[in-house]
Amino acid sequence: MCPLHAPAGARTSPDDALAFYRRPxxxxxxxxxEARSERTDASVVTYLIDRNVNYSNVCNVGCAFCGFYRTRRQDDAYTLSFGEISAKLRELEAVGGTRVLMQGGVNPYLPFEWYLDLLAHLKRAHPTIRVEAFSPEEIKGMTKLTGMSPLEVLRELQVAGLDGLPGGGGEMLVDEVRxxxxxxxxxxxxxxxxxIMADAQRLGLYTTATMVIGFGESNAQRVQSLMRLRDAQDRALAEHGNGYSAFIAWTLQTKGVRIEGKAPGAGAFEYVQHVAVSRLVLDNIVNVQASWPTMGYKVAQTTLFAGANDFGSTMLEENVVSQAGARLRATPEREMVRQIVDAGFEPRQRDSxxxxIRTPDVEAMLAPPTPVPVAAPA
Known part of the structure; x- marks a missing residue:
C-alpha cells in the first residue's frame, strides 16, 4: 500500500489518491x-456571515438534480426586483454580514444590462457588502445574450461592481458524469x-471551487475531477497569482427531484472520506470548507478533524440545495459559534x-438568557 502522505517534495499522484479511498x-x-495544520492554524475554525440571494429561478438548462429551476410560464417562476434584493441586503447588514452570494438560473429573458444595473445599484446602496455572483453557467448564458466572450462579459460585470465568482456548477469536472x-x-x-474561472482569475476576481459527489461516479472519476482542479490552480497561481480561495464539497441531494432513484447520493462516511482525500490532493488550495447545510452539524464537525478548516457561512437564505432535500437552510451566528466550540476549536469570523476580522465573545454569545423575574401573584 502507498503511504498516506506524499514524500517531501513530491505530490500525491492519481494512483496514490485512488488508494486513499481504500485506507481506514x-x-x-x-x-x-496534519496536512491542514501545515497550512492553517489547527486550533482555529473560521466562519462567514453572509446571505444567499437567488435573484431568479427561471432557467433553461434543466439539470435533473435541481428542484429550484422553473420555466418562464410556471406560476411560481420569479425574478426579484432591485428593491427586493436591497431589502435582503439590509437584513444582512443588520447582523454584521460582509458578503452576498447571488446566483440564479440561466434566464434568457433578462437582458445583460439588467445585471450591470443590478451590480451598480448594489454597490451604491450597500458599499460595505462584497458582491460575489453568477456561476460560470450564468456567465455562459450572458455570452449568448451579448455575443461577447466570457472575458468581455466578466470585465463589464467587474466594472459595474462584481467582486467575485462563486464556484457553482463545478459539481464533477468529468464530462462523462456531468x-x-x-x-x-x-x-x-x-x-x-x-x-471561465481562469478568465475571472485573470481579472483578479475572487473564485472558489466546488464539487458534488453521489451521481454514481467512481472513485477514479472523483480523483480525475480533483486533478483537473489542482492543475487549474497551478496554472492560475503561476500566471495570475490569483486562484481558488477555497474548496467546498457536498453530497448530491436527491429528494423530490428528477434524479431521485437514478443516482445513489452519498452518505456521511463517503463525505468525510472525500473531504480528507481532497485536502491531501489539493495541496495548492489553502482552505477547505465543511458543508453543514447538506450533511448536518455533527458530520460537518467531523470533517474539521479530516482536513476542513472552515465551517462555511450562516447562509441567511438558500433556495437551490435546500429544494433538493438539504438538511438545513440557515443558521444564526450563535449556533455557528456553538458548533465550532463544541467540536473543540476556536471560532473566528472571516471575510470572503x-x-x-473578528474574534467573537464566546462566553457572552453562548451564555443562557437571563431569566425574566415573574411577579408573585397578589
Missing part, C-alpha cells in the same frame, strides 16, 4: 488533519467551466477573502 478512515482523516442522461446533458462542459 481514521488514518486518512488524521493525515488530512453530461450523463440522468444528470444534465445541457450542462456547461468541464473545459468551459475551468476556462479568508481574512479574520
Amino acid at each position: 478512515l481514521f488514518d486518512l482523516a488524521g493525515e488530512a488533519f 453530461h450523463a442522461a440522468h444528470v444534465s446533458p445541457a450542462r456547461i462542459s468541464t473545459d468551459e467551466w475551468l476556462s 477573502l479568508y481574512n479574520v
Whole structure:
C-alpha cells in the first residue's frame, strides 16, 4: 500500500489518491488533519456571515438534480426586483454580514444590462457588502445574450461592481458524469467551466471551487475531477497569482427531484472520506470548507478533524440545495459559534477573502438568557 502522505517534495499522484479511498478512515482523516495544520492554524475554525440571494429561478438548462429551476410560464417562476434584493441586503447588514452570494438560473429573458444595473445599484446602496455572483453557467448564458466572450462579459460585470465568482456548477469536472442522461446533458462542459474561472482569475476576481459527489461516479472519476482542479490552480497561481480561495464539497441531494432513484447520493462516511482525500490532493488550495447545510452539524464537525478548516457561512437564505432535500437552510451566528466550540476549536469570523476580522465573545454569545423575574401573584 502507498503511504498516506506524499514524500517531501513530491505530490500525491492519481494512483496514490485512488488508494486513499481504500485506507481506514481514521488514518486518512488524521493525515488530512496534519496536512491542514501545515497550512492553517489547527486550533482555529473560521466562519462567514453572509446571505444567499437567488435573484431568479427561471432557467433553461434543466439539470435533473435541481428542484429550484422553473420555466418562464410556471406560476411560481420569479425574478426579484432591485428593491427586493436591497431589502435582503439590509437584513444582512443588520447582523454584521460582509458578503452576498447571488446566483440564479440561466434566464434568457433578462437582458445583460439588467445585471450591470443590478451590480451598480448594489454597490451604491450597500458599499460595505462584497458582491460575489453568477456561476460560470450564468456567465455562459450572458455570452449568448451579448455575443461577447466570457472575458468581455466578466470585465463589464467587474466594472459595474462584481467582486467575485462563486464556484457553482463545478459539481464533477468529468464530462462523462456531468453530461450523463440522468444528470444534465445541457450542462456547461468541464473545459468551459475551468476556462471561465481562469478568465475571472485573470481579472483578479475572487473564485472558489466546488464539487458534488453521489451521481454514481467512481472513485477514479472523483480523483480525475480533483486533478483537473489542482492543475487549474497551478496554472492560475503561476500566471495570475490569483486562484481558488477555497474548496467546498457536498453530497448530491436527491429528494423530490428528477434524479431521485437514478443516482445513489452519498452518505456521511463517503463525505468525510472525500473531504480528507481532497485536502491531501489539493495541496495548492489553502482552505477547505465543511458543508453543514447538506450533511448536518455533527458530520460537518467531523470533517474539521479530516482536513476542513472552515465551517462555511450562516447562509441567511438558500433556495437551490435546500429544494433538493438539504438538511438545513440557515443558521444564526450563535449556533455557528456553538458548533465550532463544541467540536473543540476556536471560532473566528472571516471575510470572503479568508481574512479574520473578528474574534467573537464566546462566553457572552453562548451564555443562557437571563431569566425574566415573574411577579408573585397578589
